[in-house]
Amino acid sequence: MARSGEVVSNKQVLARDYIDSNPKITDMYLSTAITKLELPECSKSILVKNLYLSCDPYMRGVKNPEPGRITFFAPNSPLVGYGVAKVLASGHPEFKEGDLVWGITTWEEYSLITNAENLFKINDTDVPLSYYTGILGMPGMTAYVGFYDICSPKKGEYVFISSAFGAVGQLVGQFAKLLGCYVVGSAGSQEKVELLKSKFGFDEAFNYKEEDCEAALKRYFPEGIDIYFENVGGKMLDAVLVNMRLKGRIAVCGMISQYDLEEHQGIRNLMHLIYNRVRMEGFSVFDHFHQYPTFLETVLPYIREGKINYVEHITHGLESGPESLVGLFSGVNVGKSVVLLSQY
Amino acid sequence: MARSGEVVSNKQVLARDYIDSNPKITDMYLSTAITKLELPECSKSILVKNLYLSCDPYMRGVKNPEPGRITFFAPNSPLVGYGVAKVLASGHPEFKEGDLVWGITTWEEYSLITNAENLFKINDTDVPLSYYTGILGMPGMTAYVGFYDICSPKKGEYVFISSAFGAVGQLVGQFAKLLGCYVVGSAGSQEKVELLKSKFGFDEAFNYKEEDCEAALKRYFPEGIDIYFENVGGKMLDAVLVNMRLKGRIAVCGMISQYDLEEHQGIRNLMHLIYNRVRMEGFSVFDHFHQYPTFLETVLPYIREGKINYVEHITHGLESGPESLVGLFSGVNVGKSVVLLSQY
Numbered sequence: 001m002a003r004s005g006e007v008v009s010n011k012q013v014l015a016r017d018y019i020d021s022n023p024k025i026t027d028m029y030l031s032t033a034i035t036k037l038e039l040p041e042c043s044k045s046i047l048v049k050n051l052y053l054s055c056d057p058y059m060r061g062v063k064n065p066e067p068g069r070i071t072f073f074a075p076n077s078p079l080v081g082y083g084v085a086k087v088l089a090s091g092h093p094e095f096k097e098g099d100l101v102w103g104i105t106t107w108e109e110y111s112l113i114t115n116a117e118n119l120f121k122i123n124d125t126d127v128p129l130s131y132y133t134g135i136l137g138m139p140g141m142t143a144y145v146g147f148y149d150i151c152s153p154k155k156g157e158y159v160f161i162s163s164a165f166g167a168v169g170q171l172v173g174q175f176a177k178l179l180g181c182y183v184v185g186s187a188g189s190q191e192k193v194e195l196l197k198s199k200f201g202f203d204e205a206f207n208y209k210e211e212d213c214e215a216a217l218k219r220y221f222p223e224g225i226d227i228y229f230e231n232v233g234g235k236m237l238d239a240v241l242v243n244m245r246l247k248g249r250i251a252v253c254g255m256i257s258q259y260d261l262e263e264h265q266g267i268r269n270l271m272h273l274i275y276n277r278v279r280m281e282g283f284s285v286f287d288h289f290h291q292y293p294t295f296l297e298t299v300l301p302y303i304r305e306g307k308i309n310y311v312e313h314i315t316h317g318l319e320s321g322p323e324s325l326v327g328l329f330s331g332v333n334v335g336k337s338v339v340l341l342s343q344y
Numbered sequence: 345m346a347r348s349g350e351v352v353s354n355k356q357v358l359a360r361d362y363i364d365s366n367p368k369i370t371d372m373y374l375s376t377a378i379t380k381l382e383l384p385e386c387s388k389s390i391l392v393k394n395l396y397l398s399c400d401p402y403m404r405g406v407k408n409p410e411p412g413r414i415t416f417f418a419p420n421s422p423l424v425g426y427g428v429a430k431v432l433a434s435g436h437p438e439f440k441e442g443d444l445v446w447g448i449t450t451w452e453e454y455s456l457i458t459n460a461e462n463l464f465k466i467n468d469t470d471v472p473l474s475y476y477t478g479i480l481g482m483p484g485m486t487a488y489v490g491f492y493d494i495c496s497p498k499k500g501e502y503v504f505i506s507s508a509f510g511a512v513g514q515l516v517g518q519f520a521k522l523l524g525c526y527v528v529g530s531a532g533s534q535e536k537v538e539l540l541k542s543k544f545g546f547d548e549a550f551n552y553k554e555e556d557c558e559a560a561l562k563r564y565f566p567e568g569i570d571i572y573f574e575n576v577g578g579k580m581l582d583a584v585l586v587n588m589r590l591k592g593r594i595a596v597c598g599m600i601s602q603y604d605l606e607e608h609q610g611i612r613n614l615m616h617l618i619y620n621r622v623r624m625e626g627f628s629v630f631d632h633f634h635q636y637p638t639f640l641e642t643v644l645p646y647i648r649e650g651k652i653n654y655v656e657h658i659t660h661g662l663e664s665g666p667e668s669l670v671g672l673f674s675g676v677n678v679g680k681s682v683v684l685l686s687q688y
Contacts, residue, residue, distance in 0.1 A: 233614070252617045266610010270577065273596045273626030280624045282617030 002037055002049065002110070004089035004097070010035040012108035013321045015073035019061030022260045022329040027073065028322040035110055037088055044092045046116045048085035050105055051344075053318075054133035055325040055337035056082060057166070057256050070104070079107035079321075084122070084132045086344070092116040100125065102132035107321055109341060120292065127303055129343075134167045134336035135310045136299065138285055142253060143171035144295045145288040150251040150281050151227045155180040158221055160240065162208070163231035163256060165192040165311075167336035170200050172229045174308045177201045181227070184220045186213070186236070188331040195334070199309050208232075214239040224248070224276075233258040234265040241269035241278075250280040260329075311335030346381055346454070348391060348433035348441070354379040356452035357665045359417035363405030366604045366673040371417065372666040379454055381432055388436045390460045392429035394449055395688070397662075398477035399669040399681035400426060401510070401600050414448070423451035423665075428466070428476045430688070436460040444469065446476040451665055453685060464636065471647055473687075478511045478680035479654045480643065482629055486597060487515035488639045489632040494595035494625050495571045499524040502565055504584065506552070507575035507600060509536040509655075511680035514544050516573045518652045521545045525571075528564045530557070530580065532675045539678070543653050552576075558583040568592070568620075577602040578609040585613035585622075594624040604673075655679030 002008050010033045019027050039045055059072045059081050072080045083105040087095050095101065095116055103119035105111045113119065122132055134140060146168070147153060159176040161169045164185025173196065176183045184204040185196045196205035206216045213236050217225065224245030230237060233255025240250070258264045273280060302308040313333040315324045318341055327333040346352050354377045363371050383389055403416045403425050416424045427449040431439050439445065439460055447463035449455045457463065466476055478484060490512070491497060503520040505513045508529025517540070520527045529540045530552040540549035550560045557580050561569065568589030574581060577599025584594070602608045617624060646652040657677040659668045662685055671677040 237614075252614070254618065255615055258615065264612040264615065266612050267614055268608040268610050270581075270596070270611055271599055271602065271608065273624065274598065274628065275626070277626050277628055277631060279626075280617065282619070282621050282623075284618065284621055287621060 002088065004037050004039070004047065007034060007036045008110060009033070010108050010110045011318050012078045012106075013318055014076055014078055014107075017073070017075045018071070019073045022060050023073065023322075023325055025322050025326055028079065028325075030319060033108070037110060039089050039091045039112075042091075043114070044116060045112055045114045046087050046092050046095050046101075046119075047089040048087055048101065048105065048111050048113060050083050050085045050109060050111055050341050052084040052130045052133050053105070053107055053321060053339040053341065054082040054137070055321075055328045055333075055339065056138070057254060057259075057328065059325060060259060060329070077106075078111075079325075080104060081107060082133055082138055084129050085111065085113075090116070095119070095121065100129065102137050107318065109318065124296070124300055127300070130312060130314060130338045130340070131303070131310065133338050134312065135171060135303065135308070136296070139167035139336065140171055140299060141288060141292060141295055142285040143168045143175060144299065145285060145291060146229060146251045146253050146283055147172045147175045149288070150283050151229065151249050153179055153181060153227055157181050157226035158223065158245065159183045159227045159229070160217065160221065160225045161185045161229040161231070162236050162240075163187070163254075164196055164202065164205065165334070166231060168253060169229065169231055170196075170311065170335075171308070173200050173202050176227070178302070178307060186216075186232075189334075192334060195311065199311060208236065214242065217243045227251070229253060230255070232256050234267075238267055238269045241267070241272040244272055244276050244278045246276050248276055248278045250278060252280060252282040256329075313337045314340050316340050346393060346432065348381050348383070351378060351380045352454060353377075354452050354454045355662045356422045356450075357662055358420055358422055358451075361417070361419050362415070363417045366404050367417065367666075367669055369666050369670055372423065372669075374663060377452070381454060383433050383435045383456075386435075387458070388460060389456055389458045390431050390436050390439050390445075390463075391433040392431055392445065392449065392455050392457060394427050394429045394453060394455055394685050396428040396474045396477050397449070397451055397665060397683040397685065398426040398481070399665075399672045399677075399683065400482070401598060401603075401672065403669060404603060404673070421450075422455075423669075424448060425451060426477055426482055428473050429455065434460070439463070439465070444473065446481050451662065453662065468640070468644055471644070474656060474658060474682050474684070475647070475654065477682050478656065479515060479647065479652070480640070483511035483680065484515055484643060485632060485636060485639055486629040487512045487519060488643065489629060489635060490573060490595045490597050490627060491516045491519045493632065494627050495573065495593050497523055497525060497571055501525050501570035502567065502589065503527045503571045503573070504561065504565065504569045505529045505573040505575070506580050506584075507531070507598075508540055508546065508549065509678070510575060512597060513573065513575055514540075514655065514679075515652070517544050517546050520571075522646070522651065530560075530576075533678075536678060539655065543655060552580065558586065561587045571595070573597060574599070576600050582611055582613045585611070585616040588616055588620050588622045590620050592620055592622045594622060596624060596626040600673075657681045658684050660684050
């Protein structure tokens, strides 16, 4: 294994330019840098070897970036994203050589992380390390706070999840089943629909590409929807709104169907918020990371006891990164998209 | 005054047919019935003389009425709406001759009310009785629960109210000012804009017909909106969404700009619910009438001490009812629309 001080070749996935849409294969290129593994003097940076890189739906360009938002694509720079890494050298008092961490890193074999204070140390290694890009990382926390905090769920309630096979959706569905809810999910292929039912225990699932969503929702929710976990937006949201139940709740986590549109589709059924006194609430996991220890206490036992299943779409080698990222947006990846760089 | 047992002429405003839009003058006609003022035997009905009738924005037809919803317009029947009335005879143990009540009644001089249990008895008569169609009735309760319960307001917050000169809006604004908020309202005429500032103490107000709403909101809320009290929907809502502040709240009370459209305008900026973790919640005053005593304890002193102003658009005689109702929807009425039938 590479050591601090060594000069190494460092494969990278770089962006050609800023982007303002979903990423395409041609927006990225591979290159190899020669990197000396050393910390800047008097810095609190850490030097890491990346083990897993995560492909997530927010890794895209935005038309009008707001100040302070992370830029995932910048010209001739390695992509920025979540990952799991091993510390090679640390100038930060909270980390030492050999520590495993997860958090924001860069798409290359070795990264210098200047804001190490935003990283999480991994203490539990009896579960696959890749899980810290998903079920035990940001998507897991998103599912946890989105469902438990924003949806205020109760046993027996009727729950619908769009993009249910995504990293977040599959967990929300299983949290809801563990609580004793009736759970239906939508996904974009028959394979995913079958897996939602067979692997994740969803009561029902349907393919939104093949069914009229409003009719499907009427059929699966004859008494209406108490909780909608919103990942897609657009027509699906309009179809859900007319099927919401009295005092229903909508957790707005994402609207992946809209991100690449020049103008977002108009939502016409918001009057149903009044008819049924529905609460619709946007949230961001970044407001909730103080709950991470509680989250781990809840979810780690579920994993160890086999009460939660989890499907990953793991591709091998940094070279596979661009295709995996693009496949996330096109919907061809089945399960949480992760790129494996190194297992140690 | 007419007494129980008497045969009286009973002027009425009747609907020609069901309607599925905002009411027009030609949807209504006047007629005079001959009515014997008597209670059906063994009934819990009450017989009332109507004193004030209220024109409210929900008094319109709906394209697809849902079971259980009140029909305000039915063929050759008196319109249904809120009003203030005096009890002439009562078969209900909670009411007796001479009581003043407010609640759902019919647009005629004398009404037989079969579900008297839904009426509220008026005990405080040192304020104008017409107030029980507005500031002390349903619109007042709507403003009260919408603002205090749904918006969770805090002193110093930035509050925007659309249709701010309406019966509900003018109260929300004054509640917000009493709490120490910064308050801006939109209205549809320069007269209303001026009155919002001079009469109700709004910090700012603008005419949505003459200004680009998004630009006006940017100007009046350079730091964004904490609370939006939504009465109009459509483009105003889209303009507000991009101006919401972190952790903002939107109480969805009504969308009067949309009711008469064949298809509601699409709302395109809901992603801002996520960007700023905004909560948007529909509500109905009908869920909150148990709070009516607390409401009175709060608002009656405000009125008596002159801390709240209130503007009514009172027209005289049942004959003036249709024009007043239509004027509510066209926006020509200035203040809460009330029809005075009799002062005693």
